[in-house]
Amino acid sequence: MDLSTTIAGVRFPSCFMNAAGARCVTGDELDALGRSRSAAIVTKSMTLAPRDGNPEPRYYGFPAGSINSMGLPNLGYLAYARIIPELRKFGKPIIASVAGFSEEDFVIIAKVINESRPDLIEVNLSCPNIPGEPQIGYDPDVSARLLKRVRNVVSVPMGVKLPPYFDPAHQERMAQVLEGVGVQFLSLINSVGNGLVVNPDEERVAIKPKGGFGGLGGPLIKPVALANVRAFWKLFGGRLPIIGVGGVVNGTDAFEHFLCGASAVQVGTALVEEGLGVFERLENELAMLLARKGYASPLACRGNLKEL
Numbered sequence: 001m002d003l004s005t006t007i008a009g010v011r012f013p014s015c016f017m018n019a020a021g022a023r024c025v026t027g028d029e030l031d032a033l034g035r036s037r038s039a040a041i042v043t044k045s046m047t048l049a050p051r052d053g054n055p056e057p058r059y060y061g062f063p064a065g066s067i068n069s070m071g072l073p074n075l076g077y078l079a080y081a082r083i084i085p086e087l088r089k090f091g092k093p094i095i096a097s098v099a100g101f102s103e104e105d106f107v108i109i110a111k112v113i114n115e116s117r118p119d120l121i122e123v124n125l126s127c128p129n130i131p132g133e134p135q136i137g138y139d140p141d142v143s144a145r146l147l148k149r150v151r152n153v154v155s156v157p158m159g160v161k162l163p164p165y166f167d168p169a170h171q172e173r174m175a176q177v178l179e180g181v182g183v184q185f186l187s188l189i190n191s192v193g194n195g196l197v198v199n200p201d202e203e204r205v206a207i208k209p210k211g212g213f214g215g216l217g218g219p220l221i222k223p224v225a226l227a228n229v230r231a232f233w234k235l236f237g238g239r240l241p242i243i244g245v246g247g248v249v250n251g252t253d254a255f256e257h258f259l260c261g262a263s264a265v266q267v268g269t270a271l272v273e274e275g276l277g278v279f280e281r282l283e284n285e286l287a288m289l290l291a292r293k294g295y296a297s298p299l300a301c302r303g304n305l306k307e308l
């Protein structure tokens with residue numbers, strides 16, 4: 001079974017890769033992704049200065065999913081600009097995830113990272129975990145201004161990682177913004193921001209930062225992720241490639257993302273919980289499911305979700 005896919009003209013050897021943030025902060029972690037069956041190497045979202053991130057505990061996994069408030073721990077963009085050319089040897093696409101604390105940060109980072117020639121740049125408009133910093137993707141005007149400036153300094157295909165939206169009006173408005181800017185792919189969705197997980201035995205929160213509030217991931221967010229993939233697939237008439245992110249734990253989850261319109265999927269919580277072997281398991285499960293259903297590839301079912 002051929003599980004390869006194409007996003008914005010870039011060929012991926014399979015359709016499963018890590019989600020930004022999952023096991024992709026250090027040079028060693030990025031090398032390990034290179035050696036694994038991950039279809040791409042996606043970096044941790046990077047900022048101007050290196051960051052230790054928020055105080056621990058800042059990630060908690062539980063049966064229904066995960067909550068995190070990592071707080072953008074990363075090596076700083078200059079380190080990733082050095083590391084990215086070294087990752088070329090693995091012969092798979094490299095996706096650089098760019099973040100920042102101001103419009104200017106995003107522009108500086110995107111310009112330098114573009115020169116290190118990743119295959120794609122994913123602009124993260126949706127980090128939910130910086131105290132006092134709202135998620136940029138929830139402000140369409142700020143998003144438009146920022147993306148226009150970043151677009152001007154990026155020559156590799158540029159995509160956007162969006163937060164989940166919970167109303168069609170918000171998805172429509174963001175689609176207008178993205179259309180105006182010339183975004184070439186979408187990664188949908190980032191974690192569901194500012195959830196709260198409670199430990200009733202201990203009568204306390206699960207993670208330390210922000211009084212326990214953090215981004216939710218894993219199986220519990222899959223319906224929200226699928227809804228956003230489907231909504232943006234329809235809004236762009238299937239013309240804009242989408243990487244589905246949210247709740248991919250088995251081959252069937254990935255199949256659901258493809259039916260909704262995804263061209264590939266990223267794996268966050270399941271990668272953190274299970275380790276790098278998750279990619280081979282997911283490939284095997286999806287290949288068996290597609291064969292059973294008579295689909296020749298993941299793209300053969302893309303967007304085919306039936307409505308009643």
Ligand code: RRO
Binds near residue numbers: 215
């Ligand atoms: O580092 C984080 O706390 C973090 C980021 Br940048 C993000 O985009 N999404 C998330 O769940 N955590």
